[in-house]
Every structure is written in structure tokens, then in C-alpha cells.
Amino acid sequence: FLPTGSKPYQQYVDHDQSSLVSILKEYGYDCTAIHPGQRSAWQRDTAYPYLGFDKFIDVDAFTVNRTFEHRLTSDRSSYDQVIAEYENRGDDPLFLFNVTIQNHGGYEDENFRTTVQVAEAAGEFPQAEQYLSLTKKSDQALEELIGYFSQQEDPVVILFFGDHWPNLESGFLTQLLGQDSDRLSFENIMREYEVPFLIWANYPLEGQEIQQISLNYLSGLLLRSAGLQGTGYTKFVEQVRQVFPVITANGMIDREGSYYKIGESTPYDDLLNEYAMLQYNNAFGLEGKAEGLFSIG
Structure with missing residues (x-):
């Protein structure tokens, strides 16, 4: 409901806000934000405290060794920091909000080794193939993260979600959407912001396939998965x-x-x-x- 193109962290989050973080703090959670970029990007350094976070770990506060993918902190390193925070937590339950950066554009790193090709069009869309190769590495890091938490005795629930499609070759998008990428229908414009999400826990959850949902509803699903009102x-x-x-x-x-x-x-x-x-x-x-x-x- 905010104006199109507005930047809430920078324009509106200038005082204490009720949020998922403030709800969890009422339940006694320690709340930490992680982002392997600069503290001031999108004014996270001021917005996060207003949202209720107790601590913000930026790129300069990482305590684990960082590896890089196309010059950006890898998802594996970001997940290693999540695990480090978990292993050094206190007695209170812990909520972590981790924004990864590995697959951010652009996708023109000549030194990056591509491992995924577009079927029947190999080499035609190097940016798309670089992005898909990066997401394959993300899948592998995700497997390792879930493998770690599946072995923990404490109950753990994790919500994964993305924000939008990458900015890739117009020809690739045309092939993918079946419509000229410069003259997309409203439905296809909406598709460019359609991303998968997943809620996983190391304890039994009632399985559910949700075909359509937007970001504003995910916190409610997360609370219910954690057994919280x-x-x-x-x-x-x-x-x-x-x-x-x-x-x-x-x-x-x-x-x-x-x-x-x-x-x-x-x-x-x-x-x-x-x-x-x-x-x-x-x-x-x-x-x-x-x-x-x-x-x-």
C-alpha cells in the first residue's frame, strides 16, 4: 500500500515498528539480522533496530572465513555465520534473519566457471547460464545447512524465500515467457516476481503445497510452523x-x-x-x- 518505487527502510522506518521481530521478542527470543554487505546499504543499520533486532552482523562483523562467488560473499559463508550464531547462542530461543547476496547481479564475470547450460541453447545466454550455475551452488549450500540442522536436538524451523527474478538477457526471458520481453502482459510482469519458498523443520510439520502466496503472509506461516500464536x-x-x-x-x-x-x-x-x-x-x-x-x- 506504499507508493510504487518507495524505499520503506530509507523513507518510513524511522521509529519503532511492530513486526515479526517484535512479536518474537515478546516470546523471549534474541533477534539477530545478518547481511554480508555494508551496514548502511538500504539504511539497514537504522531500520533493523527500529524493527526490533538486538544485533546486526554486517560484512565487517562476520566471524567465519568468507568465500566468494563472482566477487560476492557465498551463500555457504552466509550459512556458516548462521551456524556460528546458533552454536554461540545464549539460553533464550534465537531468531535469525539472514539476507544472502551471492546471486545478486550482474552476471558477466568472465572468470566464473559456468556449470549449467540452457537446454537446446547452450552458450546463447551466458548471463542466464551464470545465474543458473550460481543457483546450483546455492542449492548445494542449502543442502549442507539443512543437513546440519537436521542433526540438532533443539527444534529448528527455517523459512527460505526470494524476492524477484534476475535481470537477464531479453532473449532468454522471451523464450522463457513465450512473449516479447519488451511487451509483456500484466500476468507475465507479475511472473517476474514469482519465486519459490520453503518452510523446513527438524520436527514433523503438516505438509502443505501452497500454489500462490505473497511475502506479507509468510510471517504468519512461520509463526504457526513454530507453534506460536x-x-x-x-x-x-x-x-x-x-x-x-x-x-x-x-x-x-x-x-x-x-x-x-x-x-x-x-x-x-x-x-x-x-x-x-x-x-x-x-x-x-x-x-x-x-x-x-x-x-x-
Whole structure:
């Protein structure tokens, strides 16, 4: 519901915010953010404390040896830091928010050894093949991380998700989407932000395949996977998900599979308006904030 192109960390997160972090802190969690980049990037160094994090580990605070993929900190190193934080945790439960950087663009490193080729078009899309080779390395690092935590006695739940497709050759995107990448339909523009997500735990979880969901709902799924109650606000957001499983800055998809661009009228505008008002109250309400809606108390 924020203006298209806005940067919330830099523009709006300038005071304490209710968040997944603040909910977990109410449950007694220590909360740590990890990002193998500069502290000031996207003003994480100021935004993270306002979101409730106790500690922020940037590239200069890594305690593990770092390896690199196309000049960026590898996912394996990022996961090694996660494991180091886990092994050196205190008596309280621990929440880690880790933003990896290995597969960030661009994909034109001439010294990078490509291991994945595009079927029936090998060598035609070197950027795509470099990106896919990087994601293969991410898969291997992910396997090692899950292997480590599968052996731990403490209950551990991990949520993995991405943010958007990489910026690759237009010809590759045209082949992938079946439409000229310079004249994409609204549905295909939405597809460029469609990424997989996974919730894994080292204890039994009820298996569920969710075909469509947007980022704003993932914290509720994570809380339930960890056996934790949410707030009045998170319960309302889950009700919204049953009607609008996808709400993004670009557009929305309702439960019938209908697409709506931002600003278009929908049959559920009253519900969306209520959601927008609650988000506004959380982010900007200050003295008028309905605190009870955003806490577990």
C-alpha cells in the first residue's frame, strides 16, 4: 500500500515498528539480522533496530572465513555465520534473519566457471547460464545447512524465500515467457516476481503445497510452523489471504485467480481498505496506534 518505487527502510522506518521481530521478542527470543554487505546499504543499520533486532552482523562483523562467488560473499559463508550464531547462542530461543547476496547481479564475470547450460541453447545466454550455475551452488549450500540442522536436538524451523527474478538477457526471458520481453502482459510482469519458498523443520510439520502466496503472509506461516500464536493483526492478515492470496506493489491475485493492477477496483475493496488502514496505523499511527492489535499480550 506504499507508493510504487518507495524505499520503506530509507523513507518510513524511522521509529519503532511492530513486526515479526517484535512479536518474537515478546516470546523471549534474541533477534539477530545478518547481511554480508555494508551496514548502511538500504539504511539497514537504522531500520533493523527500529524493527526490533538486538544485533546486526554486517560484512565487517562476520566471524567465519568468507568465500566468494563472482566477487560476492557465498551463500555457504552466509550459512556458516548462521551456524556460528546458533552454536554461540545464549539460553533464550534465537531468531535469525539472514539476507544472502551471492546471486545478486550482474552476471558477466568472465572468470566464473559456468556449470549449467540452457537446454537446446547452450552458450546463447551466458548471463542466464551464470545465474543458473550460481543457483546450483546455492542449492548445494542449502543442502549442507539443512543437513546440519537436521542433526540438532533443539527444534529448528527455517523459512527460505526470494524476492524477484534476475535481470537477464531479453532473449532468454522471451523464450522463457513465450512473449516479447519488451511487451509483456500484466500476468507475465507479475511472473517476474514469482519465486519459490520453503518452510523446513527438524520436527514433523503438516505438509502443505501452497500454489500462490505473497511475502506479507509468510510471517504468519512461520509463526504457526513454530507453534506460536500471532496477534490480532496477523490473524486478520490470514483472513485476507483466504480472499487475496497475492498482494504486491505491482498487482494482486484473488482466490478465483483473477488479476488486478494496483489502483483497479476489485469486488473486495472494503476488505483491502481495512487492511490498508491497519497497515497505516501500524506504520504511522504513533500516539494513535492500536497497540493491542500488534502484540501478543
